[in-house]
Amino acid sequence: MNPLLQVLRGLANGLGLAWWAKVETKGPNVIYWFGPFVRRRHLEAKLPAFLADLRSEAPASLSHDLLRVRRGEPLTEELNPG
Template structure:
């Protein structure tokens, strides 16, 4: 990764132009935000290992949506109280 990528991602995220994956799982009921990425195809190519990791940890019913948005913390949101 070039030294400029991280600041560019931060700027893109600040303007709501960054690409994110919203990943929802059941058992556990959790929403994960994966990103930010400057280009949609970069996100698409980086997402499969993340999804595989969730499966290996036992998550089920994994669904994802790619969105262009501005996100901050928290990047992991549990539905459990």
């Protein structure tokens, strides 16, 4: 990855200006965070491949939101059923 782009992503994330996709699945109950992206359109361009990869694992349902937030680890959160 371009070092300058890496710095820009880190700066945007630190300021809460980075774009992230919050992807929730049921069966298994997991939240996945995909990002950070400096521009929403770049996230929108990369998201279909990420969603296709998750769909290949055959969750019972999958939904996503695009958010501008500050985000850190963990990027995968397992949720308790129910």
